[in-house]
Structures are given as structure tokens and as C-alpha cells.
Amino acid sequence: MNAAIHETLMATELTPLIGSAVHLGKDALLSGVYATGLRELLERRGVLVFPLIRLSDEEQVRFTNTLGTLAPEMDGEPTYKVTLDTRANARADYLKGSLYWHLDGTMNKVPILASILSSKVLSPTGGDTDFCNTYAAWDALPEEEQQKLEGLRVMHSAWTSLFYYDPEPTLAKTKEMMSIGEQELPLVWRHRSGRKSLVLGCTAHHVLGMSARESTELLVRLREWATQPQFSYRHTWSVGDMVMWDNTGTMHRATPYDPASGRMLHRTKLQGEEPFE
Numbered sequence: 001m002n003a004a005i006h007e008t009l010m011a012t013e014l015t016p017l018i019g020s021a022v023h024l025g026k027d028a029l030l031s032g033v034y035a036t037g038l039r040e041l042l043e044r045r046g047v048l049v050f051p052l053i054r055l056s057d058e059e060q061v062r063f064t065n066t067l068g069t070l071a072p073e074m075d076g077e078p079t080y081k082v083t084l085d086t087r088a089n090a091r092a093d094y095l096k097g098s099l100y101w102h103l104d105g106t107m108n109k110v111p112i113l114a115s116i117l118s119s120k121v122l123s124p125t126g127g128d129t130d131f132c133n134t135y136a137a138w139d140a141l142p143e144e145e146q147q148k149l150e151g152l153r154v155m156h157s158a159w160t161s162l163f164y165y166d167p168e169p170t171l172a173k174t175k176e177m178m179s180i181g182e183q184e185l186p187l188v189w190r191h192r193s194g195r196k197s198l199v200l201g202c203t204a205h206h207v208l209g210m211s212a213r214e215s216t217e218l219l220v221r222l223r224e225w226a227t228q229p230q231f232s233y234r235h236t237w238s239v240g241d242m243v244m245w246d247n248t249g250t251m252h253r254a255t256p257y258d259p260a261s262g263r264m265l266h267r268t269k270l271q272g273e274e275p276f277e
């Protein structure tokens with residue numbers, strides 16, 4: 001592991017291409033003094049881990065506000081309960097798609113910039129969170145392949161993810177998911193910074209202008225490429241850990257766990273600042 005001083009911000013690389021652990025106390029985090037450094041580190045490393053930082057919801061909201069604009073949940077609340085337990089979250093069924101590689105907000109023009117999760121209750125088995133760096137995956141592709149991919153467009157929809165966890169849904173369920181919408185996105189996102197990342201995940205239905213077979217083969221191959229071990233980091237949670245990821249340059253998924261286990265994460269989000277382009 002390489003320790004690097006970053007603007008007096010002490011961070012340790014968790015893997016060479018993705019993930020840094022940030023060694024700052026609660027007061028330092030909440031002060032906002034390190035906000036610029038944290039944002040820069042997030043963009044560069046994809047995932048930031050704050051081990052055993054134990055922020056309350058109120059503190060997590062304050063921390064989120066130091067980094068940008070907090071994006072409220074659909075019900076207007078600042079925090080969201082991430083659990084598969086429908087007793088704790090009536091809309092938990094929508095989270096079943098989160099067990100498959102995705103980025104958040106592919107139905108929006110401007111996806112959220114970042115998500116921040118704090119662990120409250122663990123599952124005895126499973127329930128890790130996997131991340132992969134879609135900037136690094138793009139950068140590592142051979143140049144002739146990059147040239148073939150640039151300019152391709154992909155249709156994304158929420159209902160595509162339904163078939164991952166419910167292969168024979170009712171028509172009613174299918175239509176409910178279809179009502180969430182669909183959106184055409186670039187396969188390669190050219191960010192304002194000049195960097196490029198791949199836009200993939202379980203909402204990707206097909207590549208425009210390709211046969212079904214050719215399109216599926218390409219999307220599966222690129223998902224397999226982007227989620228290779230050298231581009232990935234798996235976080236195994238301890239209660240009190242907080243993890244933040246750059247939603248514009250990573251994909252994530254939870255590993256399977258028992259919905260009755262009580263596993264609970266509290267989430268805040270940072271409003272997006274850049275449209276898919």
C-alpha cells in the first residue's frame with residue numbers, strides 16, 4: 001500500500017487503480033476544509049472509504065453539504081434507507097436491481113455526482129459492495145478498439161434491469177417499470193475534464209444500429225472487461241464505515257444477502273453537475 005499526502009489529506013491506496021482510504025477524523029471531515037481535496041481525490045480514485053468514522057444521519061448530511069449540493073430523495077428526505085427488507089423500506093423491491101453492475105441515474109439527463117453510504121447493520125453473510133473504475137477500464141482498451149466504440153449509442157431503461165432478478169415478470173410489473181422511462185446514452189462519456197469513461201450496466205438494453213446478437217455480445221464483453229479484478233474494489237463493511245463513490249466514473253453492485261438479515265445502509269447523494277455527453 002502506498003501512503004500519499006494529498007493537500008495535507010492523508011489517504012492510502014486500496015488497490016492501484018481504484019479506491020483510497022481516507023484517514024481524517026470526524027471534526028476534520030465536517031469542517032469542510034478538506035472538501036476540495038476530497039472531491040479531487042474522488043474523481044481520481046473512484047471510491048473513498050472512511051473506515052469506522054461513525055457519522056450520524058445529521059452529520060452525514062452536513063458532510064455531504066460540504067462537498068456540493070445534496071440531492072434529496074423522492075420523498076424529500078435527505079437520507080435513504082438502503083435495505084432489501086420491505087418492512088424497513090416499502091420500496092425495497094426496486095433495490096433488487098442493485099445486485100447487478102450499474103450506475104445510478106441512467107434515466108436522468110444529469111446523473112448524480114456521488115453517493116455516500118454509512119453502514120448501520122451488517123448481514124452475517126454477503127452484503128459487500130463491489131465497485132469498478134470505468135475510467136480505468138476505458139483507458140486500458142487498445143486504441144483501435146476505442147476508435148470503434150466512440151460514437152456508439154446505447155438505449156437504457158429501468159425495465160431492462162427487471163429481467164435480471166425477475167425473468168418472467170407479470171405484464172403489470174413490466175408496465176410499471178416501463179413507466180419509469182428510458183434514455184439513449186453514449187457508450188463512451190466524454191467528461192468536461194477531457195477524461196472518458198464507459199457507460200454500461202444492467203439498464204443497458206441494446207446498442208443502436210446493431211443486431212441483437214452483436215449488441216449483446218458487445219455489452220457483455222465490455223461489462224466483463226470493465227469489472228476485471230484490476231479495475232475493481234470490493235468493500236466488506238464494518239458498522240460505522242462510510243463509503244463514497246464517483247457515480248460518473250464507476251459502476252457498483254451489492255453482493256447477495258438475506259433480505260431478512262437486517263442489513264442497513266444510510267445513503268445521501270450529491271446532485272449531478274455534468275450531463276451524459
Ligand SMILES: [Fe+2]
Nearest residue numbers: 098103104252
Ligand atoms: Fe446503485
